[in-house]
Amino acid sequence: MALRDLAGSGPCSRGPLGGPAAEELEAPPFLAAGATPEEDEEDDGRGRGLLRWDGFSAWLHCVCVVGFDLELGQAVEVIYPQHSKLTDREKTNICYLSFPDSNSGCLGDTQFCFRFRQSSGRRVSLHCFLDQFDKDLPVYLKKDPAYFYGYVYFRQVRDKTLKRGYFQKSLVLISKLPYIHFFHTVLKQIAPEYFEKSKPYLEAACNDVDRWPAPVPGKTLYLPIMGVVMKVRIPTCHDKPGTTQIAQLTQQADTHISVILPTVHEVDLFRCFCPVFLHSQMLWELVLLGEPLVVMAPSPSESSETVLALVNCISPLKYFSDFRPYFTIHDSEFKEYTTRTQAPPSVILGVTNPFFAKTLQHWPHIIRIGDLKPAGEIPKQVKVKKLKNLKTLDSKPGVYTSYKPYLSRDEEIIKQLQKGVQQKRPSEAQSVILRRYFLELTQSFIIPLERYVASLMPLQKCISPWKSPPQLRPFFPEEFMKTLEKTGPQLTSRIKGDWIGLYRHFLKSPNFDGWFKTRRKEMTQKLEALHLEALCEEVRAQHICVILTTIKRKDSYP
Incomplete structure (x- = not known):
């Protein structure tokens, strides 16, 4: 049996921890x-x-x-x-x-x-x-x-x-x-x-x-x-x-x-994406790839909710870069994030001060939104515009970017959300639909990576109690790309497009780096635990053998 079967199937796959149940733990006094x-x-x-x-x-x-x-x-x-x-x-x-x-x-x-x-x-x-x-x-x-x-x-x-x-x-x-x-x-x-x-x-x-x-x-x-x-x-x-x-x-x-409370952490996803839901799949790509992204909003409430919704849209994958739901010119990292001497960092910023329209004009992807409407009210959909159009402080709402998405737009989800708008479906219900869509999209993308990473686990027979734990095989991008032909996202997603190009871009992103380091750490810990288990079993077997030998020797004497 291959140990890769024990490696889990996702970023959240980990067996129960040993020892007492979490609810039984007591806090040490200090x-x-x-x-x-x-x-x-x-x-x-x-x-x-x-x-x-x-x-x-x-x-x-x-x-x-x-x-x-x-x-x-x-x-x-x-x-x-x-x-x-x-x-x-x-x-x-x-x-x-x-x-x-x-x-x-x-x-x-x-x-x-x-x-x-x-x-x-x-x-x-x-x-x-x-x-x-x-x-x-x-x-x-x-x-x-x-x-x-x-x-x-x-x-x-x-x-x-x-x-x-x-x-x-x-x-x-x-x-x-x-x-x-x-x-x-x-x-x-x-x-x-x-x-x-x-x-x-x-x-x-x-x-x-x-x-x-x-x-x-x-x-x-x-x-x-x-x-x-x-x-x-x-x-x-x-x-x-x-x-x-x-x-x-x-x-x-x-x-x-x-x-x-039905949730401790989720925001009203549809309310935040409502002005841009026609472009939600493109925004999902930008967040997945860790692209520099700024949200310009009229108030901290709108900016923070939108940034948090963007970070949440690739769940259950963690967004490993920095994100600031509300960012001001007085922030201690202001110079670090607005300098023009180097490329914009991998970060999502939410801003409200009109000063940023000029300061962050060189950023490659900008979302400018108006006031978020209360539940039941649908704002006018914004368009994708070239960055050269963002010149004045009173620029109209829109997604300003030259980015060309790798994947074709999923018209089915757009029709479903538009139908919900026409039928005055509650924002909560629309959020459930949109969240499920993002989840299925992220899972379709991550499952081939999980499957390949699981194959990097050594076989069970490679574990010897008298040797160091075996090492994981290295991640070879081209080897992974070859697996996509038969076990790629086309098995679980109806969306067409350049999936290979999206994966190549993702493998260079902070999100892949953070995800792979997390998975490698989990798998290495699993290997070490199995090695320790094998060592204990071997010691136990030898101990039993010694006891049996001693008993036989005693029985051999009258």
């Missing part, structure tokens, strides 16, 4: 920064004896309140819990990323998301026990140790009592977890009340979070916060891609449940 055991330890009611703020830190790094000061500009007014550590650079990034920098006004309440690079030299979190949970997550939901997410609830209303004439403030949740929909829902529950009741309310909300169970993948979690109980389930790497457990969650009537 101190929050600046605390002593006597003042910080408490029993959280779950029998785990967690120290104060351990439960909070499993979900959030900290909560920030960012306000506007007439002399200082944006400033972090509150960091909670107070012992939370942020460098000056991180605080500056949070200040500017927590406020809209566009000319749209953004009166009222606005929610959006940003992502920023963690300062170098920061101490690694003490929550090592959370690594166990991270291993059980799908690859696209794993924490990136180099980045933080910021989830923002921004309020701007007229206030004649203030010198500026406006009340401007943001409540920001800083976390390592990419649970977009979940944290937006949390903010909807607590932010409006916070703006009315201020600090005591925020402290009470943080205390509620500190009592939450750990974010264990696969478990149904009940998360109370300020009188509201949320019911969620975090996906696992063992879930079938494209499925949700929400049906199971809703089968039981829970009278005490206020909010049931």
